[in-house]
Amino acid sequence: MKKRLIYSLFLLFTLFTLGSTLTILYIYRTTFSLRTLIALHRVEIIRQNLVISVQTVQSDLYTIGTPYDTGVDETVKNVIHLDKSVDICLGCHHTPEMTARLTQIDQLTDNYKDVLSNLITTSASPGHIKRLRMAAIGIGSTLLNKSRQMALIANNRLNGETLTVMEQISNSRIILLVTLVLSFCIALVIAIMMTRQITAPVNALVGATRQIKSGELGYIIPFKGKGEFGELIDSFNDMSLTLKDSNEQILRYLHNLSNLYSITITFHSVTSMHDIFKELSEGIRDLTEAQQSGILLRDGEGEFFSHMYPACGITEENAKEMRIESPVLENLYHSSMRRALILNEDIQKSPTASVDARLGVRNVMFVWVGHKGKPMGVMRVANKKTGDFTEEDARLMAILGNSFFVALENVRLWESLRLQMKELKDTQEQLVQAAKFAAIGELASNVAHEINNPLTSILGYAELMREDEDINNIRRDLDIIEKESLRARDIVNSLLEFSRKKPLKMGLVDINRVLGSVIELIGVQTKDSNIRIAADWGSVPPLKGDEDQLKQVFLNLASNAVFAMGKSGTLGIRTFVQGDFANIQISDTGKGIPEEIMNRIFEPFFTTKNEKGTGLGLSISYKIVQSHNGFFDVESEPGRGSRFTVRLPLGDKTVKAKLVSINPSGSSLPVES
Amino acid sequence: MKKAFFAFLFLFFVFLTLFLFAAAGASAAETKTLLVGLVPEENIFRVMEQHLPLAQYIEEKTGIKVRFTVLPRYGDVIDKFKARHMDGAFFGAFTGYLAHVKLGVEPLVRPIGPGGLVTAQSVIFVRKDSGIQSFQQLRGKRAVFVDKAAASYIYLLYQLRRLGVSNTGEKRFFSGHYFTGNNEESIYAVLNGGADVGLAKSRYFEKLSSQDPLVSERLFVLSRSGDMPDIVLCLRKDFPPATKALLERTLMNMRYDPEGIQVLRVLRYSGFEKADAADFDPVARLADGAGIKIPSYRYAR
Numbered sequence: 001m002k003k004r005l006i007y008s009l010f011l012l013f014t015l016f017t018l019g020s021t022l023t024i025l026y027i028y029r030t031t032f033s034l035r036t037l038i039a040l041h042r043v044e045i046i047r048q049n050l051v052i053s054v055q056t057v058q059s060d061l062y063t064i065g066t067p068y069d070t071g072v073d074e075t076v077k078n079v080i081h082l083d084k085s086v087d088i089c090l091g092c093h094h095t096p097e098m099t100a101r102l103t104q105i106d107q108l109t110d111n112y113k114d115v116l117s118n119l120i121t122t123s124a125s126p127g128h129i130k131r132l133r134m135a136a137i138g139i140g141s142t143l144l145n146k147s148r149q150m151a152l153i154a155n156n157r158l159n160g161e162t163l164t165v166m167e168q169i170s171n172s173r174i175i176l177l178v179t180l181v182l183s184f185c186i187a188l189v190i191a192i193m194m195t196r197q198i199t200a201p202v203n204a205l206v207g208a209t210r211q212i213k214s215g216e217l218g219y220i221i222p223f224k225g226k227g228e229f230g231e232l233i234d235s236f237n238d239m240s241l242t243l244k245d246s247n248e249q250i251l252r253y254l255h256n257l258s259n260l261y262s263i264t265i266t267f268h269s270v271t272s273m274h275d276i277f278k279e280l281s282e283g284i285r286d287l288t289e290a291q292q293s294g295i296l297l298r299d300g301e302g303e304f305f306s307h308m309y310p311a312c313g314i315t316e317e318n319a320k321e322m323r324i325e326s327p328v329l330e331n332l333y334h335s336s337m338r339r340a341l342i343l344n345e346d347i348q349k350s351p352t353a354s355v356d357a358r359l360g361v362r363n364v365m366f367v368w369v370g371h372k373g374k375p376m377g378v379m380r381v382a383n384k385k386t387g388d389f390t391e392e393d394a395r396l397m398a399i400l401g402n403s404f405f406v407a408l409e410n411v412r413l414w415e416s417l418r419l420q421m422k423e424l425k426d427t428q429e430q431l432v433q434a435a436k437f438a439a440i441g442e443l444a445s446n447v448a449h450e451i452n453n454p455l456t457s458i459l460g461y462a463e464l465m466r467e468d469e470d471i472n473n474i475r476r477d478l479d480i481i482e483k484e485s486l487r488a489r490d491i492v493n494s495l496l497e498f499s500r501k502k503p504l505k506m507g508l509v510d511i512n513r514v515l516g517s518v519i520e521l522i523g524v525q526t527k528d529s530n531i532r533i534a535a536d537w538g539s540v541p542p543l544k545g546d547e548d549q550l551k552q553v554f555l556n557l558a559s560n561a562v563f564a565m566g567k568s569g570t571l572g573i574r575t576f577v578q579g580d581f582a583n584i585q586i587s588d589t590g591k592g593i594p595e596e597i598m599n600r601i602f603e604p605f606f607t608t609k610n611e612k613g614t615g616l617g618l619s620i621s622y623k624i625v626q627s628h629n630g631f632f633d634v635e636s637e638p639g640r641g642s643r644f645t646v647r648l649p650l651g652d653k654t655v656k657a658k659l660v661s662i663n664p665s666g667s668s669l670p671v672e673s
Numbered sequence: 674m675k676k677a678f679f680a681f682l683f684l685f686f687v688f689l690t691l692f693l694f695a696a697a698g699a700s701a702a703e704t705k706t707l708l709v710g711l712v713p714e715e716n717i718f719r720v721m722e723q724h725l726p727l728a729q730y731i732e733e734k735t736g737i738k739v740r741f742t743v744l745p746r747y748g749d750v751i752d753k754f755k756a757r758h759m760d761g762a763f764f765g766a767f768t769g770y771l772a773h774v775k776l777g778v779e780p781l782v783r784p785i786g787p788g789g790l791v792t793a794q795s796v797i798f799v800r801k802d803s804g805i806q807s808f809q810q811l812r813g814k815r816a817v818f819v820d821k822a823a824a825s826y827i828y829l830l831y832q833l834r835r836l837g838v839s840n841t842g843e844k845r846f847f848s849g850h851y852f853t854g855n856n857e858e859s860i861y862a863v864l865n866g867g868a869d870v871g872l873a874k875s876r877y878f879e880k881l882s883s884q885d886p887l888v889s890e891r892l893f894v895l896s897r898s899g900d901m902p903d904i905v906l907c908l909r910k911d912f913p914p915a916t917k918a919l920l921e922r923t924l925m926n927m928r929y930d931p932e933g934i935q936v937l938r939v940l941r942y943s944g945f946e947k948a949d950a951a952d953f954d955p956v957a958r959l960a961d962g963a964g965i966k967i968p969s970y971r972y973a974r
Contacts, residue, residue, distance in 0.1 A: 072717070072745050079718045080725075114858075117716040120745045121854020123820075128851055 002228055008194050012187055019183040026172040033165040040158040046088050047151035050105075053082035054147050058140040061116065061133070072120060079113055089150070098153075105146050112139045201229035205236060218244030256396050259287050263400060267407030271414050278310040280404050284381050285312040287400065288393045291383035292359065295369070295404070296322060296329075298376060305329050305378065307352075313383070318359060322352045322380070333368055333375040340394035341366040352380065365389040367397040369405050376405060431604075432620055451492065454484030508542040509550060511575055511582055511648075518554045519573065522562060530568035538576035538583075543650050549624045550648075556617040557586040557644050563609060564590030564642065572643075580650050581630075587643035593636040601634070706738040709906075710750050710762030714819075715857050715877060717743040724763075726936045733932075734923050737916065745854060747822035748972040751775060754909075761908040765874070766793070766901035767824040770956040774967045778907035780948035781917065782924045784940065786876065791946060792900035794875040795825035797832065798860070801893045803869050808832055808896060816850040817859050817868035822972040824956060825856075825872035828898040831963035839964075857881060864891055876903060898959065902952045906945075921947070
């Protein structure tokens with residue numbers, strides 16, 4: 001292209017030079033002719049001047065001595081002008097013939113001057129003067145004739161030359177026009193050809209770049225050409241193919257990374273050994289496109305590395321057969337510098353060679369899973385579907401191995417955590433039960449007193465029956481005994497019902513009804529005191545919860561209130577709906593909670609009841625309310641009482657638990673949850 | 674203080690006005706063209722052509738414009754000097770003397786001719802083949818003169834007077850005569866047989882003798898006068914002295930100036946030197962010897 005460009009430019013330059021030369025030549029020729037014409041015009045003017053000068057002097061000559069005499073000065077001036085005209089003529093370049101003519105005129109002019117001078121200055125007889133005048137007139141006439149002849153010659157030549165020049169100008173105009181048009185056309189053709197030669201490959205390149213931009217990597221430009229554009233297009237095609245290869249490689253990497261990611265994510269979501277081995281073996285199989293895949297891990301005693309199952313492409317029996325002594329693998333681990341063992345040909349070197357043979361292994365690869373410089377396991381893949389195992393396969397497996405090891409540790413930790421959680425749950429249940437028992441124990445004395453009354457009645461009426469013979473009285477006594485016995489049974493049943501350990505049972509709970517049963521239990525406790533129960537039931541729709549656990553919460557709060565008041569006071573119970581929450585307020589007019597312990601009241605085993613309390617009541621209540629997506633509000637004023645508000649969501653909305661306390665001055669304080 | 678300021682202002686305007694008038698006057702003087710006459714001692718066209726570069730030179734050097742005018746008769750110089758308000762003229766020996774006496778013109782410079790000559794003589798010549806050997810033999814011959822105001826004519830009168838011919842008898846002494854008006858034509862008239870005896874200034878006779886062999890071969894100088902001024906540039910008597918001095922200085926320095934030398938070469942001079950009225954003394958003696966009374970001399974032909 002470069003050569004072509006140079007040749008084209010050279011051609012254009014040559015064309016331009018030829019055109020310019022031709023133009024200059026014709027301009028020069030024409031201007032030269034014009035110059036000649038102008039020179040001829042000048043000659044003609046000079047000669048006409050000469051003629052005019054001679055005529056003027058002749059005129060002067062005729063008027064000398066007459067009234068029309070213009071004076072000597074004018075005559076002298078005219079003659080000098082004539083002389084100069086002749087000198088100018090002589091000063092020009094002429095042919096010898098013309099020079100001879102001019103020389104003759106010059107001589108005649110000199111004679112004319114002499115005769116004229118003589119005529120002007122002479123004072124002689126009229127005859128002499130007449131002779132002088134006639135001589136002057138004769139010379140002047142000759143001079144005039146010769147000058148006219150000269151002028152005529154110049155005029156004729158001028159006419160001829162003018163015609164020639166006009167013809168030349170006309171020819172030059174045509175030739176220049178033709179040259180201009182021809183040059184323009186040729187230059188246009190060259191320009192179009194060059195443009196096409198440049199734009200064709202450029203357009204092909206642009207089109208190809210668009211193809212590549214649209215995703216058609218590897219697009220090949222079909223343009224065939226030599227030179228720079230040919231090289232450029234070849235390079236472009238190479239680049240396109242390279243891009244395609246690179247893109248495919250990137251996609252392959254991305255695919256592998258995606259697989260790795262998927263496998264890794266799966267690793268972190270599995271919670272059992274079975275699943276992790278299954279995911280690992282399938283992941284290795286997919287990554288390396290192998291038929292067999294699995295992992296050998298150090299067994300419990302550490303003497304062997306055993307193939308784990310599930311695995312891909314082998315049976316559980318084959319897996320059990322693949323058992324390698326630890327020292328053998330450790331030696332291999334260290335001797336290979338922890339690098340993967342790729343056996344595409346020498347499969348007899350495989351540490352599982354004995355089993356490999358039976359499994360029809362063509363090629364096999366072992367990739368180490370190490371930790372702190374020790375081999376913890378080795379991943380095994382065999383029989384790659386296409387070709388041999390590569391370092392790339394090994395690298396991917398190594399990454400997978402690292403994730404696997406982490407995932408394996410996670411599974412182990414998860415199992416350990418699950419065990420611990422189970423233990424913790426059991427402990428918590430025991431704690432809840434203990435708290436319940438403590439509450440029951442607290443109620444027990446009062447309950448015993450309550451039961452004791454019907455029992456006393458029963459015993460009294462039993463004594464009366466023994467002594468009474470009237471059947472009617474006995475029947476009436478038996479009715480009373482029955483009634484008292486039923487009352488005692490109800491009390492005991494209530495207590496048993498509460499103390500029974502039950503699984504969490506979520507259902508619709510009527511809060512007012514639950515609180516009613518709590519009041520019933522508390523009523524027994526407050527019967528012999530001056531504690532008044534003031535209940536204010538709001539319209540609260542049933543809400544989702546565990547009735548038994550909520551009853552435990554409310555009973556705990558009510559018991560605490562009764563304890564805080566001692567022998568007298570008012571236990572306030574109020575329900576109402578505020579926003580999306582059901583509010584259950586249990587208040588007392590007791591001694592209140594001191595500010596310094598307000599933040600600790602929900603801590604486990606924190607109590608102000610000394611040996612009478614376990615310190616678990618409020619903490620368990622808190623957990624229960626939290627498990628119902630509810631929260632506590634606590635307000636207390638020392639010496640005036642406390643108010644606990646349980647807020648339970650009415651719908652399914654989850655409300656983050658929060659604790660707020662009201663200090664004596666009435667401002668809110670957060671309570672650490 | 675205020676009075677002094679106004680006095681200063683008044684004087685300033687007075688001087689300014691005077692200066693402007695003076696400048697305008699000087700400018701007018703400078704721009705005036707000097708009219709200088711030329712005596713037709715030879716071909717009048719050649720005389721004019723030779724003097725035109727001098728006019729250009731003077732103008733270039735001094736700013737003074739000079740226009741030359743050729744006078745067809747020697748005596749015209751005297752007659753037309755006043756009539757045409759001429760400022761000066763290159764006079765011949767006798768015309769210069771006449772103008773000096775009659776018009777009061779003052780000699781300024783005179784040209785230095787070839788060989789350093791500043792003077793010329795008048796010659797009376799004849800053809801060799803005419804057989805004339807003495808002045809007496811001229812009686813009855815055809816004569817050709819340059820001009821009655823030319824020195825050569827005065828010299829002829831002087832010689833005729835020595836022969837006893839009165840000033841008015843010269844026309845009868847010769848059988849015929851005419852005036853050519855210039856020296857060269859006079860010489861050629863004798864050479865060509867138009868006359869038997871001729872008068873001319875020696876400078877022209879010698880110039881033609883050197884240029885045309887026929888002149889030296891065929892003509893013979895019968896008598897030659899003493900030295901008289903060749904050409905003298907005289908200015909009118911009331912010519913501005915400053916301009917006069919400037920002209921004199923310029924002309925006298927021409928021979929030291931390359932451009933001036935070029936102009937002098939055209940004039941066939943080697944320079945100019947100072948002239949004064951005493952230069953006309955030989956002419957005065959010659960005229961006196963010829964019995965000419967200048968005031969009454971009729972120089973017209």
